[in-house]
Amino acid sequence: MEGGLVLDSSATPAKAMNPNSSSKVRVIVRVRPFLPHEIAANNGDQTPCVSVIEQECESSTEEVVVYLKDKESSRNECYRLDSCFAQEDNNVGRIFYREVSPLIPGLFHGCNATVFAYGATGSGKTYTMQGTDEMPGLMPLAMSTIMSMCQCTGSTVEISYYEVYMDRCYDLLEIKAKEIAVLDDKDGQIHLRGLSRVPVKSMPEFYEAFSCGIQRRKVAHTGLNDVSSRSHGVLVIAVSTPCDDGSAAVTGKLNLIDLAGNEDNRRTCNEGIRLQESAKINQSLFALSNVIYALNNNLSRVPYRESKLTRILQDSLGGMSQALMVACLNPGEYPESVHTVSLAARSRHITNFVRSAKKQETPKIKVDMEAKLRAWLESRGKTKSAQRIQALNSPLLGKTPNSFANVKKPTINLSSVKAKVMTNRSACNAKERTITVPFRNIFYNESTVDSNLESLQLAGDKEEGNAGAGESVLESNTSLPGEASNQEESSANNFDSSPVSERKSTLRSSLRKALSPLNTNIKQKPLNEPLFTNGDCTLLFEPETPETPPPVRNNRSQKTRTPLHKFTACGSNLKNVLLKEYIDFLNTANREELLELKGIGVKMAEYIVELRETSPLKSVSKTQ
Ligand SMILES: Nc1ncnc2c1ncn2[C@@H]1O[C@H](COP(=O)(O)OP(=O)(O)OP(=O)(O)O)[C@@H](O)[C@H]1O
Structure with missing residues (x-):
């Protein structure tokens, strides 16, 4: 596999997806390494603000206690999460095999799953989801595994790739004059009208379409990240599997979402359009935190409709998708890390009701x-x-x-x-x-x-x-x-x-x-x-x-x-x-x-x- 990753399914903890069952949103933390310029700015100090103080064993079913400590003020916080992947080499590959690959078999039974990377700007979300040429991220890793499985099941795959920029959706695989309309059907399911679906039969075909989309996604230089995503990027992998009984194929969808990072504009020094983008990004992430708050507190009204992002995530937060949140941390940023981990810890309490997408019979x-x-x-x-x-x-x-x-x-x-x-x-x-x-x-x-x-x-x-x-x-x-x-x-x-x-x-x-x-x-x-x-x-x-x-x-x-x-x-x-x-x-x-x-x-x-x-x-x- 690309990037020298070895698929070792035996290392994957058993976490079977059981259709028609409840499932908590699983929340893990991924800490990126210090970058060379950060090490230089810290005079070589590489002490991270985050560490794990309790991780009982290597099983993904265990909880971990993540400890955050501010070097300057000595303030500290502890949060309980599902797993933590510290700064070791290739933690993206480990995240894939331990956390993402168990979600894939369910797609072949018509279940949906969502993996989304959340964190402050520069915390490594795009690196985690998209990856680089040398180190593939969760998106190409998932695609590669799905393609291999399709050979055994006879399933077909289509991909869609879109971005939510300034609270509007744009197709990244096909240039369109119009934005993509986000609609919900009578069952509360979200549909993206006008979004293209590209059939993919091989990894080269996937890379061709995907890299085209990556180039179209809006990125810009900011004070905190040289190549900062200005939009939320969503890759949808739709797997259609023929049924044994010859009835219509079932389709399961994997949504892989690289969220834009929240930005402190006192530090980014954003101006003009960058500032407007930043305001929209922060607004949509605030809407996300409101949804998480409402779900955690059993509020009767969950404000999904506050932003396009929360509408898109509706099925993954309190809906019918299985969901994995990857909270990304910059090891040198204490306040941002606390913000990210506290929201992540709250998201763990959200329950989804995983349901197979098999067509219900007309009553x-x-x-x-x-x-x-x-x-x-x-x-x-x-x-x-x-x-x-x-x-x-x-x-x-x-x-x-x-x-x-x-x-x-x-x-x-x-x-x-x-x-x-x-x-x-x-x-x-x-x-x-x-x-x-x-x-x-x-x-x-x-x-x-x-x-x-x-x-x-x-x-x-x-x-x-x-x-x-x-x-x-x-x-x-x-x-x-x-x-x-x-x-x-x-x-x-x-x-x-x-x-x-x-x-x-x-x-x-x-x-x-x-x-x-x-x-x-x-x-x-x-x-x-x-x-x-x-x-x-x-x-x-x-x-x-x-x-x-x-x-x-x-x-x-x-x-x-x-x-x-x-x-x-x-x-x-x-x-x-x-x-x-x-x-x-x-x-x-x-x-x-x-x-x-x-x-x-x-x-x-x-x-x-x-x-x-x-x-x-x-x-x-x-x-x-
Ligand atoms: N494991 C890693 N090894 C080396 N570099 C990394 C690693 N993880 C992240 N980086 C680097 O950290 C920087 C920030 O990462 P990235 O652009 O993915 O952040 P982001 O969270 O997506 O930011 P934004 O929200 O602004 O788009 C990049 O230069 C990226 O290459």
Whole structure:
């Protein structure tokens, strides 16, 4: 291999990537040697500001305690990290074999991984990631290993290489007039529109494309580094592996990121464009530290959208990629090293949920439900069926197609709902890291349903809304009226008293208000024009411009004749599906999705998300 490195797989600690499992961001430190001019400036003194005071054995599963000491002020700090590679020769090669190569097999199973070098300017990030002609960095080393493995697996490789310069993305493999657009899909996955993907079949082909990209990347001389990267550089190696069963190939991506270094402009003496670049670099790294802070503190809102860099790293920090952070240190710079290592140490607590990128099957259950409803309508000879189906495909139904998986379950089992919520959340949106904490369904249906469809309330309210005489509890869409589930009732009564219970009534009433506009979409129709019938019950609703709800009358017989009461009084599967979808949506939607609901503002959305994170999951039930 180039640079005289010898691949010794036996030296690689076993660290198998287990798809669909949680994995902490792994954080290692790499200390570069003193450079000749630094040694001269220090009068030959080569005492580094960083040392390892505890490294139990050579296994990558052990922690190390990194000790930082300022020679001048004698200040010192200790941080616990995953591994430390001190100034010995060729620590990049060792980092590759011990830390990066274990990530590679997962790519062939459709898992994603990210390796990113973080550190102050001049700390050796580009040297680590890109390397030199004599000493290849992690990027060519990874490519070389992947190419060798492809020969056995029949996989194909494509690369993309881009930079984030002044918070804009540019393709480095193909010159384009336009910047690359960073977009996220409905699953929260980031896509770079317009980014070229170059197929690579051999290392010479890779070097040709890669060196072209390196030449295009923006670098400049600064007061602290002769060749300083002015952008974050990202090499993406996409490995597509055919499946044994002949189905579509799975693609795993390895993102290798050489971040630009933070700069102290009192020392770089940057001016003009260099100063502007520096400001953007520091800004994006500050955004990165904010994301790490939010993830560490379980904040409901993680500010990924503050910069392009954090959006790109979204999947690697609290997302579904396996991630390795290489914290690079200049051995002579104490303050910068402390800054780098403290952020690195905090990043270690971030959990990702590694998931294979194998395509999820289209949720057939949704299709089935629609087909059933259509057939049902047709069998009753109703007109405007398309319109009504559209009504059924409310934003709530449409937003969370995955949650249809629940519909077919005859009963709602706490653990299965919990599992589903976890899957949905990790699949739909990695923006909010809520999975490490107990997850809670904060909504369940109240035992009584009033004219404002106040069927959604906090778990824990059961005591005031227990199913009364003649009221039945619907376990799920397949439960029939009257099949009051004792199990459900008892589970509802088993609600833990949670710290949020004081706030529940406030939330409930606010939620009622928040959710009430739904009611205004339900138009009262004359009883002789039923839209849906189910036995002796008539469902009357049709989407319409919101309007003021009709005044609620006390007269019970009048009341039960309103469309909504007809609707809520019915025991139809349809009603249950709709209500359940609503509840599922409230329990699984992320902040942005909640915000799209009428009447839910920022505070309410954040509050809902926060509440879900703080108490155990409660069952979902609907009473009539
Ligand atoms: N192991 C090493 N052996 C010799 N020189 C090294 C080593 N590591 C880093 N260097 C040198 O240190 C200097 C700074 O490294 P590099 O340019 O990679 O830093 P950087 O962190 O990428 O900086 P910036 O953020 O400004 O781009 C370079 O001259 C590089 O050649």
